[in-house]
Amino acid sequence: MRVIGLMSGTSHDAVDAAAADLVLDGDTVVLAPLGLVGEAYPEALRSALSAALPPAATTMKEVCALDTRIGQAFASLAARADRELCEGRAxxxxxxxxxxxxxxxxxxxxxxxxxxxxxxxxEATGCPVVSDLRTRDVAAGGQGAPLVSLVDALWLGGRPGVCAALNLGGIANITVVSSAGDPLAFDTGPANALIDAAVGALTGGRLDHDADGAMAARGTVHEPLLERLFGEA
Structure with missing residues (x-):
């Protein structure tokens, strides 16, 4: 089965599409990556999205427009991923x-x-689409985040000792897997979302992210602030 996954994180700057071939081998699902493509949100869409996020006020008209325009952006990339990564056979x-x-x-x-x-x-691909993944987790009694922990648990399971995976997305989260008990996963706090906002403020909007961490690499650690943050952990 050829499957395409679509994602845009809390940095709300782009959409990514990953494709994989999934094969059932006994009780094991074998995943073979087929590739990754991505496209930045059009600037007008990203600006409209940023303007509607809390604590800003918005209207149902704006929510409807965003739901449509974001859906169309996802659809465009999905069709491209199907053509370029799945030979049109997703x-x-x-x-x-x-x-x-x-x-x-x-x-x-x-x-x-x-x-x-x-x-x-x-409509753009002719494929069945699975969505509302976080909502289903909340309805089942979960926190709705993080979702990446499902893959982390499969990846780290069976290894000796205690293993952890840290994901630095718009919001950072961690998954801890131990043979002694069930996996534990939770959000740890902001990551790229605040970094991107800081870069935009420091450059007067000229840059929207710190490419390759170049700006951060030129800085020094603010030790009192670091100690304060550790104290809140």
Whole structure:
């Protein structure tokens, strides 16, 4: 089965598509990567998305427009991934969508919202589309994040001792796997989302991210701030 996965993170700057060939070998699912493609959001779309994110006020008209335009951006990349990575023979597409709100109160996640109407993807590719992955996790009693821990647990499972995987996305998260118990996964705090915002502020909007960490590499550690952050861990 040839499957395409679509993702845009909390940095809301681009859409990525990864394709893989999945084969069932007994009780084991064997994954063979087929490639990766990505496309930046059009600047007008990214600006509209940024302007609608909390704590900014928005309208249902703007939400509807974003849901459509993000869905169309995902659909365009999905069609490209099918052509370039799957020879036009993709069987299934999974779409994460674009997270715009995570509703948490009293230590519990009550809901989560990802935009990017999957119907546009289905129409553009003719493939069945699986979506609303985070919402299903919340409905089942989960936190809706992180989702990458499912793959981390498969990757790290069976290794001796305690293993951990740290994912530095828009929001950072960690997965800890031990033979002594169930995997543990949770968000640890902001990562690239705040870094990108800082880069934009420091460069007057000239840059939107720190390519290859070049700006960070020229800096020095602010020890008092680091100690304060460790104290809040």
């Amino acid at each position: 069987d299934l597409i999974g779409s994460h969508g674009q997270t715009v709100y995570h509703w948490a109160e009293g230590g519990k996640v009550h809901g989560t919202l990802q935009l990017g109407q999957p119907a546009w993807i289905a």
